[in-house]
Amino acid sequence: MKTSTTLIPGFVRRAPLNLKVGVILAATFTLMLVVAYFSIISTFSIFLDKINTDQLNREIVALQQHMHEIEEEVVNAARLLSYAPGLTEAVNARDADALRTTILLQGESLELDTIIVVDSFKDVLLNISGTDVTLSPQETDRILSLALLGTSTSEVITNTESESSIQLVAISSFKDTSGKVIGAVLAGRSIDDSFMDMLNFGRSNPAIALIHNSRLVAQSTIESAGAAVYDASSHQSQIDQAQRGEIWMSSTADSSDRNLDIPTQALAYAPLPIGGQSRSVLAVVNDYQTLYDFQQNLTINNIYIIILVLGSTVTAVILVLSWSVTRPILQLRSISQKIAAGNFQQRVQLRSEDEIGQLAQAFNAMAQEVEHRIAEAQAGRERAETSDKVKSAFLASMSHELRTPLNAVINFTRFVVDGDMGPVNAEQSEMLNESISSAKHLLKLINNILDMSKIESGSLKLFIEDNISMNSILESAVHTGRGLLAGKPVRLHSEIEPDLPLLRGDKQRMLQIVLNILGNACKFTEEGDIHVRARQQDGNILISISDTGPGIAPEDMGSVFEPFQQTKTGLRQGGGTGLGMPIAKNLAEAHGGRLWLESEADKGTTFFITLPVKSAILQPTLA
Amino acid sequence: MDREPVVLYVEDDVNSRKLMEMLLKRRMKLKHVTILEDSQNFISNMQALDPKPNLILLDIHMLPHNGFEMLAMLREMSWVGDTPIVALTASVMNEEVQRLRNAGFDGCISKPLEIEDFPDTIARILEGERVWRITS
Known part of the structure; x- marks a missing residue:
């Protein structure tokens, strides 16, 4: 238990409940957000890849189509030139100037880089080269040989200067009126960077390049992130694949094939058949940085929104918890403390009916019950106090009302016995003394009954003093005992340690204890010895009174200290109320002491009394 | 004893009065014994006393003024001084005796009286001893 609590830092244990829940929620949400973010990014990458693949495919189709159109244009341009007005005449006349004029006029708007006109002997009659x-x-x-044979075709021809410079050329023959081929026209268009720009519809994205015979011959120049980012030599196998007529495309999902520095680019190699040949390959680099950025911004914006929403949620949860859980619990605590402090009228004010509300209701019901019971207990205590007062007052009044007539009975008789009222003979004296003795016995019985009533009602009050001499109490008791024994063959021995410590207690009641026991011993012992012993022992005074009387049968032992019970012997002996022993025992215990007996039938009884020298349970009445 | 005892006893119980009269006058042969049978006109009765007592014995359960009220009235009187005022009562339970002590009585003699010891008790009280004689 201890280890587990010490594992949790104090500030966590002390943190408010709503804050803890809020932190847990925030942590959960953050984790979810991170997972969601990476999930979105990964999903989007795949999605982007798919979009890009489709885009590239469309691009390739469009570019191939465009290339085909341009090729058609060149073919048409060659044919158009072969129909140029005055061409036949100029060729027949071998008039170079006229030829140039008519060709330039016809080819003015044809955007050709090269025009070559030959006669049927392949002699070059005109050669216009727009490029270097x-x-x-x-x-x-x-x-041209093919052309003179009447074939009309187009193909890619490499330039002399550089093998990486090519032209798209088309040929067309022309005939005289008899139908005989008299010459041919070649129209050429240089496939250079500006050609690529045109092929690419003047766009910057994608960037394209043309690879011919595995050489990079031209590429689009309009500034693009995709321009010149790839190294054709490292893609030989892909280019070969494209040359065989298959499109190769990079995939984001398979980044090992990409070989691109920028992650937001896709690359494709596609066959670009020109003039029936398939030696050319088109490289298309599509850049989707913009799309990527857009998505990135979108994601980040979404994340901001999500964070805002989650933050608000957490705050709301904290507030709701605070309002619906923490606050009521704190209120419950505060009310509990007030109730604990004795403010039993306190109730929790909660209107909600959720678990907390039910708790509050249960709490209030409990508080109600507590208040009710406290009030009942209070009332009970007051009733008991009143009843005790009434009882005490009754006992006091009873004592007074019984003692007053006994005062007259005893003392008037005494006056008579003492001869104050004239001479009394022996017989009269004996009877009057008997009457005094009976009255005194009656007084004693009344006292015992009242004492027992007080003990049983718990209203016995001791009059506590300090410096009580047990020696003098015992002396007085022994003196009384000797009086009681007068005439009986019983010796009363006093073996009392001199200078017993002075006691705290009720002097009168201490004497009563000793007298009740010694009185019994004197009463029941017919012959032999009575020993009164007293000594100090372990902070107590131990008094023992042993007799050689009839003893107490084991079956009577228990009843000796029971009020109104008398042993068989006691009953035989007559007299007494059976209250002396219980009163003595109660008085000894009221002083913090003990009273017990040891007895053997026919051998005698020993009573033991211990009284503490300075009882902790007693405080001087007059202090 | 410097001077003869002058005793005042206030008691409403006729037998108790009779008993005390026999004790004080016959047995102890005191000349100055005043016994009042009620506490009416207590103050004027006290003023009329001559000679003034040097021992006052009061019953407690009396009308119209009980022993405590009489004690209070006596304490107001200048001649009383330190004249011992002793309760003579049958109400001798510990808490009742406690009330007597708290009220300022100088002693208590319980009923029934032990007449054999009574003269000695009176003598001791007159010598200034505080006697709380509570016997069974």
Whole structure:
């Protein structure tokens, strides 16, 4: 138990309940938020990947389509040039100027980089090259041969200067009126960076590049995050795959294949068939940073909103808990403390009917019951006190009313016996003395009955004094005892330690204790010895009174100290009320002492009394 | 004893008065014994006393003034001084004796009287001893 509480820091144990719940809620929400955040990010990445894949596919289709259109344009341009007005005449006439004029006029709006016109002998009649590079003569010768055979085609031809510079060319032959091929026209369009820009519809995203014979020949130049971010040489296998006609695409989910520095880019290699050849590959780099940023901002904004909502929720929970749990509990505590302090009218004021409300109701019911019982106990105590007072007053009045006539009975008789009223003869004297003795016995009985009543009603009051001499009490008792024994063959021995310590207690009652016991011993002992012994022992005075009387049978032992019970012997002996012993025992105990007996039938009885020298339970009445 | 005892006894019980009269006058042969049978006109009765008593014995259960009231009235009188005022009563339970002590009585003699010891008790009281004689 101890270890488990010490494991929890004090400030946690002391923290308010609503705060603890709030912290737990906040922690849970934060954890959920983190999980949700990463879940969203991961889901979005997959989603983005999918979007990007679709986008790239659409891009590839569009670009291939565009390329095809451009190729058609060049083919058409070659055909258009072969129908240029005056071409046949100029060729027949070998008029270079006229040829140039007619071709330039026809080709003005055709955006061609190269125009070559040859005759049927493949002699070049006109060669207009818009770029600094010239076509590879072998390839030009080959394609023109095809043209002169009447074929109309298009293909990619490398430039002489650089193998990484290519042109898209188309050819068209032209005939004279007899239908004989008299020459051919070649129209070429340089596939350079600006071509790529055009192919890309002038966009910056995606960035595209053309790879021909595994060489990068041109790429879009409009500034883009995707421009020149890939290294074609490291993608040889992917490029080869595209050359075989399959599209290869990078995937975010498979980042090992990406080889991209920027995580927000996707890359595809797609075949770009030109002129029936498939030596060209289109690289498309799509950048989705914007989308990514947008999503990021959206996520962050959402997180702000979520944090705001969760924060409000936690605050609301704390407030609700505070209002509905903590506050009532504190109120309950405060009311409990007030009730504990004796303010029994206090009640908890709670209107809610939830568990706390029910607790409060139960608490109030308990408080009601407590108040009721306290009031009852109070009333009971008052009743008991009143009843005790009434009882005490009755006993006091009874004592007074009985003693007053006995005063007259005893003392008038005494006057007569003493001869104050004239001479009395022996017989009269004896009878009058008997009457005095009976009256005194009656007085004693009355006293005993009143004492017992007081003991039983708990209204016995001791008159406590200090410095009571047990020696003088015992002396007086022994003196009385000797008087009682007059005429009987019984010796009364006093073995009292001199200078017993002075006691605190009720002198009169102490004498009563000793006299009740010694009186009995004198009464019941017919012959032999009575020993009164007293000594100091362990802070007590131990008094023993032993006789050689009839003793007390074991079956009577228990009844000796029971009020109104007398032993068989006691009954035989006659007289007495059976109250002497119980009163003596009660008085000894009221002093913090004890009274007990040891007896053997026919051998005698020993009573023991202990009285504390300075009883802790007694306070001097007059102090 | 410097001077002869002058005793005042106030008692409403006729037998007690008779008994005390025999005790004080016949047995002890005191010349100055005043016995009042009630506490009416107590103050004027006291003023009329001559000679003034040097021992006053009061019963407690009396009308119209009980022993405590009489004690209080006596204590107001200048001639009383330290004249012993002793209760002579049959109400001798501890709490009752306690009330007597608290009220300022100088002693108590219980009824029934022990007439053999009575003269000695009176002598001791007159010598200034405080006697709380409570016997069975």
